[in-house]
Amino acid sequence: xxxxxxxxxxxxxxxxxxxxxxxxxxxxxxxxxxxxxxxxxxxxxxxxxxxxxxxxxxxxxxxxxxxxxxxxxxxxxxxxxxxxxxxxxxxxxxxxxxxxxxxxxxxxxxxxxxxxxxxxxxxxxxxxxxxxxxxxxxxxxxxxxxxxxxxxxxxxxxxxxxxxxxxxxxxxxxxxxxxxxxxxxxxxxxxxxxxxxxxxxxxxxxxxxxxxxxxxxxxxxxxxxxxxxxxxxxxxxxxxxxxxxxxxxxxxxxxxxxxxxxxxxxxxxxxxxxxxxxxxxxxxxxxxxxxxxxxxxxxxxxxxxxxxxxxxxxxxxxxxxxxxxxxxxxxxxxxxxxxxxxxxxxxxxxxxxxxxxxxxxxxxxxxxxxxxxxxxxxxxxxxxxxxxxxxxxxxxxxxxxxxxxxxxxxxxxxxxxxxxxxxxxxxxxxxxxxxxxxxxxxxxxxxxxxxxxxxxxxxxxxxxxxxxxxxxxxxxxxxxxxxxxxxxxxxxxxxxxxxxxxxxxxxxxxxxxxxxxxxxxxxxxxxxxxxxxxxxxxxxxxxxxxxxxxxxxxxxxxxxxxxxxxxxxxxxxxxxxxxxxxxxxxxxxxxxxxxxxx
Ligand code: ZN
Numbered sequence: 001x002x003x004x005x006x007x008x009x010x011x012x013x014x015x016x017x018x019x020x021x022x023x024x025x026x027x028x029x030x031x032x033x034x035x036x037x038x039x040x041x042x043x044x045x046x047x048x049x050x051x052x053x054x055x056x057x058x059x060x061x062x063x064x065x066x067x068x069x070x071x072x073x074x075x076x077x078x079x080x081x082x083x084x085x086x087x088x089x090x091x092x093x094x095x096x097x098x099x100x101x102x103x104x105x106x107x108x109x110x111x112x113x114x115x116x117x118x119x120x121x122x123x124x125x126x127x128x129x130x131x132x133x134x135x136x137x138x139x140x141x142x143x144x145x146x147x148x149x150x151x152x153x154x155x156x157x158x159x160x161x162x163x164x165x166x167x168x169x170x171x172x173x174x175x176x177x178x179x180x181x182x183x184x185x186x187x188x189x190x191x192x193x194x195x196x197x198x199x200x201x202x203x204x205x206x207x208x209x210x211x212x213x214x215x216x217x218x219x220x221x222x223x224x225x226x227x228x229x230x231x232x233x234x235x236x237x238x239x240x241x242x243x244x245x246x247x248x249x250x251x252x253x254x255x256x257x258x259x260x261x262x263x264x265x266x267x268x269x270x271x272x273x274x275x276x277x278x279x280x281x282x283x284x285x286x287x288x289x290x291x292x293x294x295x296x297x298x299x300x301x302x303x304x305x306x307x308x309x310x311x312x313x314x315x316x317x318x319x320x321x322x323x324x325x326x327x328x329x330x331x332x333x334x335x336x337x338x339x340x341x342x343x344x345x346x347x348x349x350x351x352x353x354x355x356x357x358x359x360x361x362x363x364x365x366x367x368x369x370x371x372x373x374x375x376x377x378x379x380x381x382x383x384x385x386x387x388x389x390x391x392x393x394x395x396x397x398x399x400x401x402x403x404x405x406x407x408x409x410x411x412x413x414x415x416x417x418x419x420x421x422x423x424x425x426x427x428x429x430x431x432x433x434x435x436x437x438x439x440x441x442x443x444x445x446x447x448x449x450x451x452x453x454x455x456x457x458x459x460x461x462x463x464x465x466x467x468x469x470x471x472x473x474x475x476x477x478x479x480x481x482x483x484x485x486x487x488x489x490x491x492x493x494x495x496x497x498x499x500x501x502x503x504x505x506x507x508x509x510x511x512x513x514x515x516x517x518x519x520x521x522x523x524x525x526x527x528x529x530x531x532x533x534x535x536x537x538x539x540x541x542x543x544x545x546x547x548x549x550x551x552x553x554x555x556x557x558x559x560x561x562x563x564x565x566x567x568x569x570x571x572x573x574x575x576x577x578x579x580x581x582x583x584x585x586x587x588x589x590x591x592x593x594x595x596x597x598x
């Protein structure tokens with residue numbers, strides 16, 4: 001479609017290769033194409049990355065100084081530039097449209113095209129102006145890129161951009177190198193600490209719902225020795241940029257952030273993405289977890305969820321609708337939330353659920369087993385019959401007169417000795433201490449599950465209290481069975497892929513190469529991943545190339561990288577192999593290491 005000038009709608013996940021789809025056609029056709037992109041920081045990174053690989057690209061945006069701008073304009077006018085990145089608001093200026101017409105530019109890629117639809121998960125009003133493209137340049141071919149699953153949003157994109165008979169192309173949504181885990185949230189800080197510890201000195205992103213949560217959790221991780229920082233839209237632009245840069249330059253390992261973090265981040269060696277709570281749509285979840293393992297190496301995605309999350313989102317969404325987003329947006333948002341809630345329900349393989357959500361068939365690598373999710377790894381326990389426990393909780397709600405909140409009911413059930421219980425005389429109730437083998441957090445989790453299944457109600461207002469409904473009475477009368485996810489902490493297993501991926505890699509050499517990468521990056525003022533990805537470094541530490549020809553065989557190395565970086569990295573490998581500096585390329589006195597290399 002890109003070469004034939006046919007409009008297209010390309011549905012592809014983050015990291016799925018959509019940039020290749022718009023990079024290759026102009027290169028083959030020897031023409032200049034436009035990419036409309038929502039974020040300046042993202043454009044800058046993409047252009048830097050392309051140039052480092054010898055690809056002629058430029059960006060026009062408000063952050064350029066006059067000289068950079070004049071240089072970019074000259075380059076574009078020369079006709080040698082293959083891709084020009086612009087923001088939607090710059091594209092529709094009359095100056096830019098005239099330039100486009102003058103240069104005969106006819107092909108436009110619209111990145112993050114779902115931003116044009118208010119049914120989507122990230123509406124941006126400035127995208128609406130793109131409707132002007134087909135009016136001004138009727139022969140233009142437009143290629144809209146999105147990762148959204150909703151049919152309504154896909155239709156809206158085609159309509160708003162006036163796409164003519166577009167080729168609808170759906171990419172591969174499965175990311176086999178990602179390991180998905182959904183774990184009941186019982187002790188947020190402890191669980192996050194434990195997961196971060198599994199990825200010591202590696203890049204981790206933790207997503208939280210609120211700004212306040214990001215600050216307190218980052219603080220907690222710092223106190224426990226992690227190089228952590230927080231990030232949200234309420235910070236000064238300068239602070240945000242500094243934090244992004246420090247993360248990109250590997251000076252920070254853990255970023256605790258709201259959804260505001262990520263679009264401008266291209267660090268490819270993020271080894272873990274943690275969701276401290278359930279996100280509000282599967283699209284958000286897919287996009288945010290998609291930031292892990294972009295180098296193709298294994299990475300872990302952990303969703304710490306509680307049934308309380310969907311109640312919290314519902315309140316937030318209803319509030320923002322009341323404040324002006326309107327009810328049509330609320331309806332869409334609640335539908336997206338409900339899909340996310342279903343994804344979190346226990347049961348099927350996570351790779352399968354995610355892939356099928358985006359309208360694709362999932363083919364597991366083994367028989368009915370992805371080998372890379374908590375379900376297939378046998379870590380989950382699934383639903384168990386828990387009618388008896390539900391009855392204990394519900395009868396405690398009745399015993400306290402349906403007048404108290406979650407925390408107090410849990411306190412009574414576990415038989416806590418608190419001032420409040422004594423002053424109310426609740427230690428004399430028949431349900432006092434009835435579930436003393438459970439912790440407060442486990443009891444809260446089980447009660448939230450009952451609320452989520454509508455087997456119990458909670459009043460609204462500042463001090464919500466628990467109340468029984470008709471379904472609660474059926475449970476209490478033994479007319480209804482209840483299934484709950486056991487609220488217990490879990491053990492995680494090592495996947496076959498994780499074990500295989502480090503096989504044959506000289507760890508010491510990998511660390512030396514990583515250090516060299518950091519030094520070169522800081523000398524050049526670019527992020528380390530622009531020098532080489534982790535996948536390239538691991539491959540180097542595995543193959544140990546000794547000549548430029550062998551260096552070309554390394555993952556991610558082309559002529560340009562060889563000329564630019566080959567000498568430094570080959571020297572580092574030779575040095576590690578021959579620390580005494582004997583300079584001997586003959587088989588050394590240690591045939592064992594030769595054997596390992598083969
Ligand atoms: Zn699975």
